[in-house]
Amino acid sequence: TWTPEQQNNRMFLFESLTRYAEETAFFVPPSAFMDAYWTADPSKYAGLRKAFVRWAGKQGMIASRVPLQRHPSGEKPKIGIVAGNWRANHASRKALLSSVRAMREWASLWLVDTRPHEDTVYADFDGVIPVSLGTRPDGSTVVQDEALAAANLDFLYFIETYQAELDTLLALRRYAPIQATGYGIPVTTASPNMDIFFTGKQVEGRGQADYVERVIALPGIGMHSERRAPLTTKLEKPLGGLRVVVTANLIKYTLEYLESLGRIAQAVPDAEWIFLPNSLHPQVLAAAPRVADHFPGRKIAWYAQTTELYGPILNSADLILDAVPYSGYTTVVDAVSAGIPILTWSGRHGHERLGAAVARLGGMPTAGIATSLPDFERKAVDLLRSPLKREMIRRRIHAHSDRFFARENELALAEAIHKLVLPKK
Structure with a gap:
């Protein structure tokens, strides 16, 4: 209503x-x-x-489903990983699997599969623990977690708990003596049964003050990412015209953000605008007229990030605009991989700093990182009006992005979990 x-x-x-x-x-x-x-x-x-x-x-949803006891010494610790939304995210999947492979040397790895209907890679795990949502006769929702409660895990890791409904409910309960989360969006679960939050030293702003969990800051952004394959094709555009690509998902289109984009469009009237949400779900298309209201008399185009044109669109952009205030991750990694100028955002809290952390580690100068909404608008207009500044950003990223994709970040999560599960005597 x-x-x-x-x-x-x-x-x-x-x-x-x-x-x-x-x-x-x-x-x-x-x-x-x-x-x-x-x-x-x-x-x-x-x-x-x-x-x-x-x-x-x-509502009685918070519960301890297992006693807090460890496996007998001498056995391999049993670690569960809640799959969540990671399969849809190329960068997160690659990062997690690299950590999983490192942990297999000393632990038994189990995939807690909350989406069994989707394809996944099971080869890196010793087994699968199915969990699902069910419905009681009265129509109420019930978590079918018997297999997880009986798994006798030593450690349970949630890739993220902010987006998938079932993962959110699982995070309220205790299934292992130590439970941790990370990746996704850096925001507290607020669950009394979540012990650790893994984050990155380059991401955090206020750190422990923003979390109920104990914060452990890993190197860089707290995870490893692999460079995308080189982009070789471009989407054609009018000769001499500017192209602005907005990579924010629909749920990030706040009124303030749309108004800001509208003011940028008015200041640079010769620019073409393309929006790349995560999908072209009917809900996205229904929001298109509301977005268009901020671009009077202008034609804007919509494409899904899943389209085969995603790479060519990014590669043809004169400037990519990240979301404000909740920055992206995968799309920023893609921009750094391809050396494409992107304007991202750095705020006070971790969930406002992820994109900026990626950009900084990838060689982005301050010209590509805004710290306020007026600063975002000013820098966007400045970059669109200055081909030399955009070229400077391209060269900086090409020269420094290797440090973002450094392999030493790959083992940080696995090493941190090892210290928690098998502490030195």
Whole structure:
């Protein structure tokens, strides 16, 4: 029943959903909160997660499903990894599998598969633990986690808990003596049963102050990424024209962000705009007219990141614009891989600094990293009007991006888990 003005008001959304989380007697799908995170005020982002956990506690969702005991000494520790949304993310999948292979030397690895209907790579794991959501006769939701509760794990690692509904519910419960999360979006789970949050030294702003979990900062951004294959083709564009590519997913299109993009478009009227959301779901297309309202008289194009034109579109961009305030990750990695100028964002909290951390490690100068919305608009217009500055960014990235893809980051997560599971006597 919200009006369009209310839907575009970040604080209204945050306050309404927080109140609903605390007062309702009905099951609220965590996915509804996941989408709302992106529209909440950055300083309230973790607060919304905490409100959800308070509500979940009232509903009896928080529980310890296993006793806190370790395996007998001499046996290989048993580590479970919750698959979550990682299969859709090339960079996260590559990073995780490299850590998994390193841990197989000293641990038994088990994939906690929350999406068994999807294709995945099982070869790197010793087995699969199925978990799913079911429905009771009264229509209420139940977590079917018996196999996970009986797995006798020593360590359970969640790649992310902010997006997948089932993963969010699993994170409220205790299945192993030590439970940790990371990757995804750097924001607290607020769960009393989550012990560790792995993050990156280049990512964090306030660090422990933003988390319920104990924060362990790993080198760089806290994970390893592999360079994408070189982009060799480009999407044709009008001769002499500028092309701006926006890589933000739909849930990041806050009113302030759209208004900012509109002002940039007005300042550089000869630029063509292409939007690359994560999919062209009907919900995305339904939002297209609202986005177009901020580009009066201008033609804008929509493509999915899954399209075969994704690479050629990026490669043809004069400038890629990241999301504000919640930066991207995969698309920033892709830009650094290809040496394409991108304007990203660095804020106060970890979830506002991931893209900037990637960009800095990839050689991006300060001209490609904004620290406020006015700064974002000014730098975007400046870069679009200056071919020399865009070329300077290209050269800097080509010269320095190898340090972002350095192989030493590959083993950091595996080594950190080893210290937790098998501490020195």
